[in-house]
Amino acid sequence: MEFSDNTQTQLQNQPIVSVVIPTFNRANLLPRAISSVLAQTFSNFELIIVDDGSTDNTAEVVNEFADPRIRYIALSKNGGGSHARNQGIQLARAEFVAFLDSDDEWLPKKLELQLARLQSSDDPHATIVYCLGYEYYESVQRKKLPNLIAHEGDVFNNLLRGWLPSTTSLFLAKRSSLVDVGGFDESLPSFQDYDLWLSLAKANNHFLAVTEPLIIRYFHGNQIISNLSANLTGFQIFENKWGSIIKQRLGYKAYRESIGLKMSIIQVNRVGKAVDAGQRFLALRYTLSLLQFLPMSGTYILSGLILTIFGRTMFGRRAQENLAKLKSILTKRINKDEIKS
Known part of the structure; x- marks a missing residue:
């Protein structure tokens, strides 16, 4: 070529x-x-x-x-x-x-x-x-x-x-x-x-x-990554399309981890939206829903609890930077799994 x-x-x-x-x-x-x-x-x-x-x-x-x-x-x-x-x-x-x-x-x-x-x-x-x-x-x-x-x-x-x-x-x-x-x-x-x-x-x-x-x-905020509704809908369609293939090729454990990590990021975003709207009980519910994805969602549960309890004062003034840290954690976890496999 x-x-x-x-x-x-x-x-x-x-x-x-x-x-x-x-x-x-x-x-x-x-x-x-x-x-x-x-x-x-x-x-x-x-x-x-x-x-x-x-x-x-x-x-x-x-x-x-x-x-x-x-x-x-x-x-x-x-x-x-x-x-x-x-x-x-x-x-x-x-x-x-x-x-x-x-x-x-x-x-x-x-x-x-x-x-x-x-x-x-x-x-x-x-x-x-x-x-x-x-x-x-x-x-x-x-x-x-x-x-x-x-x-x-x-x-x-x-x-x-x-x-x-x-x-x-x-x-x-x-x-x-x-x-x-x-x-x-x-x-x-x-x-x-x-x-x-x-x-x-x-x-x-x-x-x-x-x-x-x-x-x-x-x-900068005006992006699809910050559109919670689009992320949830897209995730559901994506999971329906590829979920069974992940199970077939990689097994149920890998499927659970893959889906759990993606859902964890979406749920933490949902927690932030609920806190901003003054709906702390709803934020707590979103956080606790991540328990089904333990242990891979442990970091996200902690982040969700901090958001729910302290709001944006501790966690969200630098919201994009903290979301970057969450993404970095996800990347490192995926990379670790890739090295093992």
């Missing part, structure tokens, strides 16, 4: 990569994402911005970038992130598709190093390459690099156990592989990326990794 990057002929030739940015009412954040794509050291790409029914000045923001590689697609109504990404996949003209959330940014060598990793691989089934990424928590102005074991090859069982590169912004994939599995499942209001990587891995698409951080993912 050989990739060229001739900027003189890129407009005449097919692009090597189609970059898809879905966006909805993020005119204030979108310029950072667009600029990070245009600053890539590998320049033979097209940038497809799918405006998912925005009502702000997104179109004006995009028009300020005078770059012929940009294609702006305005959808007539909001259909959700999965729908917007699928539209981008359908419109893509390149062999490879890379995703970038409109509130994230890439570092300059992201595409160059991912394509180089694909080119250097002798695995005929390798169609997906991901990288590591920084996480930036805007409320506390803190950047961190999460722990992640960089699995390669057939990663289906790893994904079933709960291993997951955390955002679509990390990934570049062969377009034909995305099309073959039907793209993103639009019935899922959350867990869409996890579901897609599972579908790809199940279809014998192998993963490759660039083991250095090439993106920055921003946490």
Whole structure:
């Protein structure tokens, strides 16, 4: 597999990569994402911005970038992130598709190093390459690099156990592989990326990794991760879709741990919402519901109790940072299980 990057002929030739940015009412954040794509050291790409029914000045923001590689697609109504990404996949003209959330940014060598990793691989089934990424928590102005074991090859069982590169912004994939599995499942209001990587891995698409951080993912509150209803609904659909496969391939214990850890994070978020609404008994009920997932939920039970008793004064003034700590605990637990297996 050989990739060229001739900027003189890129407009005449097919692009090597189609970059898809879905966006909805993020005119204030979108310029950072667009600029990070245009600053890539590998320049033979097209940038497809799918405006998912925005009502702000997104179109004006995009028009300020005078770059012929940009294609702006305005959808007539909001259909959700999965729908917007699928539209981008359908419109893509390149062999490879890379995703970038409109509130994230890439570092300059992201595409160059991912394509180089694909080119250097002798695995005929390798169609997906991901990288590591920084996480930036805007409320506390803190950047961190999460722990992640960089699995390669057939990663289906790893994904079933709960291993997951955390955002679509990390990934570049062969377009034909995305099309073959039907793209993103639009019935899922959350867990869409996890579901897609599972579908790809199940279809014998192998993963490759660039083991250095090439993106920055921003946490700022206006995201699906903070939408409790979407997380609960998505979790239920996801569990119905993949739960039986986890049991069959990994056993009931692994299924319980995988489901329990995901549910624990959701429940701690529910505790915080209930405390904010002054419903401390409901918060306690959510916390105690985690007892069914012992021992893997012990840390989350403690966190839920602290939230319930002390509210935001001790736990929530730095809520995003504390949620980052919870996520770090989850990652370490998953990594420990991966090493054992």
